[in-house]
Amino acid sequence: MVEKLFLRGAGWNLLNANDETPACVLQRRGLTRTKLWDAMVDAGVRAEILLRKLNDPNIEFLDSDGLESEPESEPEAEDDVEIEVEEVKVDDSQEPELENTAQPNSNLIEEDPSSMPEVYLKTKLEYKDGALVTDRGDGVMMDWENGLMAAGCDSLFKGSNPSKTVLNIGFGMGIIDTMIQERSPANHYICEAHPDVLAKLKQDGWYSKPGVHILEGRWQDTLPELLSKNVFFDGIYYDTYSEHYEDMLELFDLVVGLLTEDGVFSFFNGLGADRLVVYEVYRKLVEIDLANYGLELTYTEINAPTGTLEEKDETDETVWNGIKRAYWRCPVYYHPEARFK
Ligand SMILES: C[S@@+](CC[C@H](N)C(=O)[O-])C[C@H]1O[C@@H](n2cnc3c(N)ncnc32)[C@H](O)[C@@H]1O
Known part of the structure; x- marks a missing residue:
């Protein structure tokens, strides 16, 4: 049925x-x-x-001339009932929003930094209590994701080249970059667009760490330049904020040009993760899309921290206290690794 x-x-x-x-x-x-x-x-x-x-603006629709014509619509049966239904809005943004107790007003929704990159990049950020948040309380990064970043870092070092050149897109709290530094790669590129995060990178001495190259600006602007400079990466990790799956599709174009033959591409896989069925739909979609670029995607299953599955309450068991939207609702994280077939 x-x-x-x-x-x-x-x-x-x-x-x-x-x-x-x-x-x-x-x-x-x-x-x-x-x-x-x-x-x-x-x-x-x-x-x-x-x-x-x-x-797709390039899609061509054939008109029905010459095709056998069909009745425009089926006659409505007498007992047909019109049912009003809502559709789930597929949330393909990669990161969460923190609790903001104020009721949203239409101006705020129009200027939402969590889903509008141009607004986000002008929003003030603050590092506090194991999180990076905007001045409106949107969460950009939270430290419960440490284990997932560790898996991401491992993936970057799986290629055969002993002297590694790796790229991380999106510094945030520097969790994965700190892990990468511990492995002393020959070259460690960090691409970051937000001025407050770049200020933090300066303040914490990242500009003078051995082998570190900071690409200041949006990856959309800084990565294409590398294509003409013969820079190739053994590992590329992507974890930005406020961007959408469409942006990732654009990124795949660059990844295929920048990844070495046996390099690994990985990313923070939070696509649709606030609803299990949507998370599973994206699991398959990304696999299909990367296959179109000649990249084979495999997933390793990692149990998500149990605190992400708890409802908000007065205890410390949940990670969502004070957080507006529980953006993670799946028991298992699908850690992605893509390699050329
Ligand atoms: C979720 S955080 C990254 C967290 C990081 N993985 C860690 O381990 O801490 C996202 C970061 O991506 C940055 N970002 C957002 N859009 C970007 C873009 N288009 N290009 C480069 N960086 C971007 C944000 O400013 C933020 O610092």
Whole structure:
């Protein structure tokens, strides 16, 4: 029945009154890892790929001249009922927002630094309590991600070249960069765009660390220059803030030009991670997209810190106290590693 419904256009991301998609209902009933669950994830992947094609300005639509014409619409059956449904908004931004108790007003939503890079880069930042936050309380980076950064750092050092040249895009709290420095790579490039983070890099002496090269500015502006300078990387890690999956697709163009033959590309995989089914849809989408670039993606499963699954309360068990949106809701982190096939 589920297959038939999808074939007839049922939406994988429709929401019921409890803010649940059909897959969320399966999850609540303990029915993940079933054929039904897989059917929902596959429907999500198909829909996302189709939508992207439809929005592609280069797509050509054949007009129906010469094709057998079909009736414009099916006659409505008498008992057809119009149902109003909402769709889940796929959150493909990579990072969280911290709690802001004030009610959002429309001006703030329009100028939201967590999803608008140009606004984010002009927003004041503050380092505090194991987090990097904006002056509005959006979280840019949190230290519960330490274990995930350690996995990212390991990936950068897996290529065969003994003298490593690695690139990290997005300094944030410098967690992964500190780990990279401990491995003493020959060259350690750090690309960072935010003026307050660049000031922190200066203050903490990163500009004079051995082998460190700071690329000041957005990766979109600084990385293309490297293509003409014959700089290649044994490892590239990507973890920015406020950017979207479309930006990652642009980045893949540069990654294929900058990665050595057996280099490794990895990134903070927070795509859609506030809802398990969306996280799984992205898991497959990224794999398909990277395959188009000749890159094979593998995932290692890492248990997410249990504090990320706890609801906000008065105890210290949850990481979300004082945080506006629990942006991580998945028991397992899919740590990505991509290599040329
Ligand atoms: C989530 S933090 C990175 C955290 C880092 N992985 C760590 O271990 O601490 C994201 C960083 O990316 C930077 N950023 C955002 N957009 C960028 C862009 N287009 N180019 C370069 N850096 C960017 C932000 O200013 C921020 O410092």
